[in-house]
Amino acid sequence: xxxAMTAHVLMHAPPVVDPSSAHGVFSILWLVIxxxxxxxxxxxxxxxxxxxxxxxxxxxxxxxxxxxxLILFISLLGRHSGNRQVSQHLWTWFTAGSxxxxxxxxxxxxxxLFLLLITGVGALIHVYSVGYMEHDDRRRRFFGYLNLFITAxxxxxxxxxxxxxxxxxxxxxxxxxLLIGFxxxxxxxxxxxKKAFVINRIGDIGLSLGASLIFVTFGSTSxxxxxxxxxxxxxxxxxxxxxxxLLAACGKSAQFPLQSWLLDAMEGPTPVSxxxxxxxxxxxxxxxxxxxxxxxxxxxxxxxGVIVVGCITLLMGAVIGCAxxxxxxALAGSTMSQIGYMVLAAGLGPAGYAFAIFHLLTHGFFKAxxxxxxxxxxxxxxxxxxxxxxxxLRKAMPYTFATFSIGYLAILGVPPxxxxxxxxxxxxxxxxxxxVVGLCALIGAGVTAFxxxxxxxxxxxxxxxWEKDVHPHESPTVMTVxxxxxxxLSAVGGLLLVNNWITTWLSPVVGAxxxxxxxxxxxxxxxxxxxxxxxxxxxxxxLVGQRPIPTVAPEKxxxxxxxxxxxxxxxxxxxxxxxxxxxAGIRGLLVxxxxxxxxxxxxxxxxxxxxxxxxxxxxxxxxxxxxxxxxAGALVVLFALLAVxxx
Amino acid sequence: MSVTPFIVLSAILFTIxxxxxxxxxxxxxxxxxxxxxxxxxxxxxxTFSRANGNLDGQIAAFFVMVVAAAEVVVGLAIIMTxxxxxRSASVDDASLxxx
Numbered sequence: 001x002x003x004a005m006t007a008h009v010l011m012h013a014p015p016v017v018d019p020s021s022a023h024g025v026f027s028i029l030w031l032v033i034x035x036x037x038x039x040x041x042x043x044x045x046x047x048x049x050x051x052x053x054x055x056x057x058x059x060x061x062x063x064x065x066x067x068x069x070l071i072l073f074i075s076l077l078g079r080h081s082g083n084r085q086v087s088q089h090l091w092t093w094f095t096a097g098s099x100x101x102x103x104x105x106x107x108x109x110x111x112x113l114f115l116l117l118i119t120g121v122g123a124l125i126h127v128y129s130v131g132y133m134e135h136d137d138r139r140r141r142f143f144g145y146l147n148l149f150i151t152a153x154x155x156x157x158x159x160x161x162x163x164x165x166x167x168x169x170x171x172x173x174x175x176x177x178l179l180i181g182f183x184x185x186x187x188x189x190x191x192x193x194k195k196a197f198v199i200n201r202i203g204d205i206g207l208s209l210g211a212s213l214i215f216v217t218f219g220s221t222s223x224x225x226x227x228x229x230x231x232x233x234x235x236x237x238x239x240x241x242x243x244x245x246l247l248a249a250c251g252k253s254a255q256f257p258l259q260s261w262l263l264d265a266m267e268g269p270t271p272v273s274x275x276x277x278x279x280x281x282x283x284x285x286x287x288x289x290x291x292x293x294x295x296x297x298x299x300x301x302x303x304x305g306v307i308v309v310g311c312i313t314l315l316m317g318a319v320i321g322c323a324x325x326x327x328x329x330a331l332a333g334s335t336m337s338q339i340g341y342m343v344l345a346a347g348l349g350p351a352g353y354a355f356a357i358f359h360l361l362t363h364g365f366f367k368a369x370x371x372x373x374x375x376x377x378x379x380x381x382x383x384x385x386x387x388x389x390x391x392x393l394r395k396a397m398p399y400t401f402a403t404f405s406i407g408y409l410a411i412l413g414v415p416p417x418x419x420x421x422x423x424x425x426x427x428x429x430x431x432x433x434x435x436v437v438g439l440c441a442l443i444g445a446g447v448t449a450f451x452x453x454x455x456x457x458x459x460x461x462x463x464x465x466w467e468k469d470v471h472p473h474e475s476p477t478v479m480t481v482x483x484x485x486x487x488x489l490s491a492v493g494g495l496l497l498v499n500n501w502i503t504t505w506l507s508p509v510v511g512a513x514x515x516x517x518x519x520x521x522x523x524x525x526x527x528x529x530x531x532x533x534x535x536x537x538x539x540x541x542x543l544v545g546q547r548p549i550p551t552v553a554p555e556k557x558x559x560x561x562x563x564x565x566x567x568x569x570x571x572x573x574x575x576x577x578x579x580x581x582x583x584a585g586i587r588g589l590l591v592x593x594x595x596x597x598x599x600x601x602x603x604x605x606x607x608x609x610x611x612x613x614x615x616x617x618x619x620x621x622x623x624x625x626x627x628x629x630x631x632a633g634a635l636v637v638l639f640a641l642l643a644v645x646x647x
Numbered sequence: 648m649s650v651t652p653f654i655v656l657s658a659i660l661f662t663i664x665x666x667x668x669x670x671x672x673x674x675x676x677x678x679x680x681x682x683x684x685x686x687x688x689x690x691x692x693x694t695f696s697r698a699n700g701n702l703d704g705q706i707a708a709f710f711v712m713v714v715a716a717a718e719v720v721v722g723l724a725i726i727m728t729x730x731x732x733x734r735s736a737s738v739d740d741a742s743l744x745x746x
Contacts, residue, residue, distance in 0.1 A: 621745030623738045624677075627668050 014230065014297040014350075014511045017223040019087035019106055019160070025075045026086045029105050032068050032115060033158060035061040036150040043144030051140045055133075058143030059126045062150055066119035073112050081508060084109055087160055087224075099215065106160035106223060110509045113357060114157040114287060117364050121279045122150050124482040128372050129271040131478035132379065136269075142182060146275065149175035153280050157287060162211040162221040165288065169207055169252065172281050173200045179276060180268040192264035199261040203251010207288075210244030213237070227294035241295050242302025245288055246309065253285030253339050256312040260570040262336055263320070266328040270375030273328055278335050278367035283360050286339065289346040290353050293510045297349055306347030307433070311440040314340025316568055318447035322454065323564030325553055326385045327374045330455050331367070334411065337444060338363045344441065345426045348433050353510035354503040355425040362418035362493040366410035369486035373404035376479055377459060380472040387458040388551045389467050394460040396472035399480040401460050403487035408456055410490040412449050412533050415526075418493025425497070428525045432516025442532055449536030454544045462544075465551050653694040660687035674726045674736045678719075685715045 022029055039061035043054045050057070076084050085108040093103040107115075126146060133139040152171025159165045181193025211221055217233050218226050230238070249255065254262035254277075265277050276282070289296060289306060296303055317336030324330040342360050345352035378385060380397055394401040410417035413424060423445060431438030466472065474480070496502045503513040518525055553565075563569060618629075660683055667680030689708040696704025730736050 616746040619746045621742030623741070624669055624672075631665060631669070 014227065014294040015508055016294070017085065017106065017108075017160075017227045017509075019085035019108065019224070020083065022086045022088040022105075022107070025071065026107065027088065028068060029072065029086070029088045029107050029158070030090060032065050032072070032119070033105075033151060033154045035065045035068075036147045036154065040144050040147035040151055043140055043147060054140030055130050055143045058147050059123065059130065061147060062119055062123045062126050065150070065154075066116075066123045069112075069115040069119045072107065073116055076107070076109070076112050081504075084508060093163070098219070101161060101163050101221065103164060104160040104222075105158045107158065108509055109505050110287075110291065110357065111157045113361060113506075115154065117361055118150060118153050118157065118280050121364055121368050121486070122146075122153075122275060124485055125271050125275045125279075125368065125372065128274075128375070128479050128482040129269075131476045132271055132375055133269065138182075142179075142269070145175055145178045145182070146271075149179065149276060149281070153284070156284055160223055162207075162214055162223075162226075165291075166204075166207055166211060169248070169284065170204065172252070172276075172284060173197065173204065176200070176265070176276050176281055179272040180265045182268055182272065186267065188264075189267040192261075192267040196261040196265050199258050200251050203248045203258055203285075206244045206247025206249075206251065210241050210248060213241050213244060217241070223291070223294075230294045230298055233298075235299060235301075238295055238299040239301045242292075242299045243305055245292055245295065246302060246305055249285030249288050249306075249343065250309060251285070252288075253282045253343065254313075254336050255285065255309050255340065255343055256316060257570075259313060259316065259336055260567060260574060263329050263332050263567055266326070266332050270328065270371060270378060273332070274368045274371035274375065277332065278371050279364040282335060282339055283342070283364065286342040286346055286356055286360055289343065290356055290510060293350075293353055296346070297511060303347045303349055307344055307437055308347075310340045310342075310344030310347055311437055312340070313337070314344060314444040315440060315447070316340075318444050318451065319560070319564050320567055321451040322447065323561045325387050325458075327377065327387050327390075327455065327459060328371070328385055330387070330451060331371055331374055334448065334451065335367060337448060338367065338411070341423060341426050341441065341444070344437065345429060348429050349514070350511040351432060351514045351516060352426065352429045354506045354513055355422065355429055357506060358496060358502045359419075359422035359426055361496065362410065362422040362490070365486055365493050366407040366417075366419060366490035369483060369490050370404055370407040370411070372479070372483055372486065373400050373407065376400040376475040376483065377472075379475050379479070381466070382470055384467065384470070387455065388549060388553065389465055389470075390459045391462045391465040391549070392460070393472055397460075397474050399474055400483065403480075403483040404460065405456070406487040406490050408452055410493070411452055412537065413445060413529060414533070415530075416491075416494060418490050420526075421494035421497045424526050424529055427529050428518060428522060429516065431518055431525065442529060445529055446532040446536035449533040450540045453537040453540035457540065457545045458549060462549055465549065648697065650694050650698045654691060657687045657691040657694065660684075660690065672737045672739050674729070674738050677738055678722055678726070682715060682719070685711055 039058050043050055043058060046054070076086075085106065088105040088107070090103045090105065093101040095101075126143070129139075129142065129146065133142050136142065149172065152168050152175055154168070156165055156168025156172060159168060177193050177197040180196050181190050183189045184193070214226055215221050217237050218229050220226065233241075247258075250258045262277060262282070266273055268276075296306070314337045317333045317338075317340055319333075321330050321333030321337060324333060338359070342356045342363070345356035345359060377390065377393060377397065377400060380393070380400075381390065384390075406417065410419040413420040415421075427438065427441045427445065430441040500513075507513055520528065557565075566572065664680045664682075664684035664687060667683065668677055671677050671680065689711050692704040692708045692711070694704075696702060696708075726736060729741055733740060
């Protein structure tokens with residue numbers, strides 16, 4: 001029995017992080033972070049002097065980082081598969097007793113992919129922003145913030161320690177706050193920034209508590225030590241760590257129940273929505289779960305929590321996306337939903353880690369593509385975001401339409417575009433785990449097809465519903481080129497799956513891939529998913545495409561539509577359950593403070609005043625009365641002495 | 648030598664002084680009563696010094712005399728000043744410093 005159990009544990013024991021020290025080409029690893037950091041420092045401290053060339057510096061630093069990442073990646077490809085973890089020790093961050101935190105970098109198969117995604121998509125979005133923010137007075141500052149964001153995100157994915165991850169995690173939150181509220185003169189943007197920051201803090205508590213618990217349990221927070229000792233911890237501790245890390249992931253990745261900030265975050269400039277709220281920052285939660293696979297692989301309970309959160313969010317996001325008329329909010333709902341897919345896949349354990357990352361990459365391509373496409377549409381429509389005022393833009397904006405269509409086909413999961421391969425694999429793995437989970441993922445795919453088709457119909461097809469004095473035009477080349485590049489990636493992203501490359505590549509980090517055999521087989525599953533997708537698109541075609549579209553959203557709609565328009569009452573729920581009791585509690589405390597605390601303090605003072613007032617009349621100015629008191633006092637002392645000595 | 652008559656005399660003198668301090672209004676009289684109390688205690692000190700056969704009490708009596716002399720100087724100066732401004736030596740009239 002014992003032997004059997006040991007064998008079982010060994011078979012599923014997650015891989016240990018055991019990097020070799022960086023030398024040769026890998027010693028430039030720190031430069032990947034340092035370049036955008038330098039850009040951010042120069043742009044944010046340089047002030048107006050850098051206004052003229054600031055945006056170019058911003059693009060150049062990230063583009064160079066991308067080139068370095070590419071060189072590193074190619075070097076990593078050239079290494080033997082067992083020798084692809086590289087660490088670079090930079091300095092000892094701090095020491096407290098037996099606790100040493102080294103500031104080190106870990107470059108392995110997982111962070112290599114993230115490095116390419118962050119710097120690659122990041123560089124394209126930087127280029128796009130040069131055009132998009134051209135007429136903004138504070139463009140230089142915008143690029144400073146973007147560089148700051150890239151820096152923080154790179155620290156997050158390169159850190160070799162949970163404390164380092166936390167540093168990047170907080171930096172990402174800060175950059176996100178600054179960028180959502182970039183147009184701070186708009187009260188809605190300022191409020192959205194604050195909301196995002198506050199809700200992210202709740203997730204951050206999860207990460208800091210999780211890291212603390214890891215330290216208490218393992219005596220260290222570095223991935224290497226924790227992964228080597230994870231199997232020694234009790235299952236209760238592992239579950240607690242897993243759930244705390246899940247809370248962290250929920251905050252950063254806008255997963256249920258901390259999802260409500262993402263839709264409001266669309267107040268930021270569109271490149272921000274593309275970079276932070278589609279391609280990179282919101283994927284940090286998925287990264288955290290996959291990176292901590294040595295915890296999650298050992299705790300079934302925490303993984304179940306991850307799956308449940310993923311399922312709920314993927315359906316919620318999709319439903320919200322169906323009812324939104326704001327093009328960016330529809331896409332934001334879609335982002336929530338797609339990240340739900342990734343979280344779900346990450347919760348499936350070794351069967352899903354690689355697919356979570358695969359979908360994360362393809363989603364990074366096609367969602368950045370579509371968000372930038374939406375930005376291009378807004379650029380041409382005088383910053384109007386209401387899709388009911390769009391229509392027939394395919395002629396006015398041919399490049400945007402073409403690239404957006406590729407993104408559309410990719411997110412729907414139409415072969416051979418990227419999303420087909422990645423989403424299909426997740427649905428397949430979900431069915432392999434549990435029928436209900438699989439059905440959730442499958443239905444989500446159908447709803448995705450519905451809302452994306454609706455978005456396409458409202459925006460690019462159907463008849464013109466433009467406002468007066470709006471003359472849609474194609475965006476400048478500096479904006480369309482990144483769109484084309486991202487469209488190309490959305491089209492061919494599926495190549496990563498050729499020969500199961502991605503699962504093989506990631507297996508040293510996340511453990512050997514476990515395949516579930518389905519009754520219908522892999523091809524059958526793909527066909528079923530495709531049928532569901534076509535069905536969703538057809539329903540959208542029937543409901544939206546075949547009848548006139550009112551320019552004002554109809555009031556008489558079903559309950560579900562109303563609920564979806566109100567973000568499924570996420571804000572109302574927070575308001576009722578958290579904000580209102582909080583406010584009531586604070587009011588109660590105020591009353592307590594004013595009556596009880598102040599009452600005690602002021603009552604004591606009043607009592608002393610009253611007693612003093614009574615006694616001050618003793619000071620009557622008559623010398624003889626003082627003398628009498630003196631004698632009386634002397635007599636008292638005398639009698640006291642007599643009583644003590646002779647009593 | 649019996650100390651009792653001396654101590655009784657001392658007590659009588661002290662009591663006369665104390666009652667005078669408490670009851671008389673004229674500052675000069677009050678002052679004289681204070682002197683009476685001081686000298687009553689001097690008498691007690693010297694008596695006990697003789698009875699015990701050492702000089703400690705007599706030394707203390709000298710100190711009391713010196714202090715009394717200094718006190719007279721300061722006290723009479725104050726009484727003079729008060730009398731100049733108020734045309735009165737009553738201790739009850741100088742009662743401005745109060746609550």
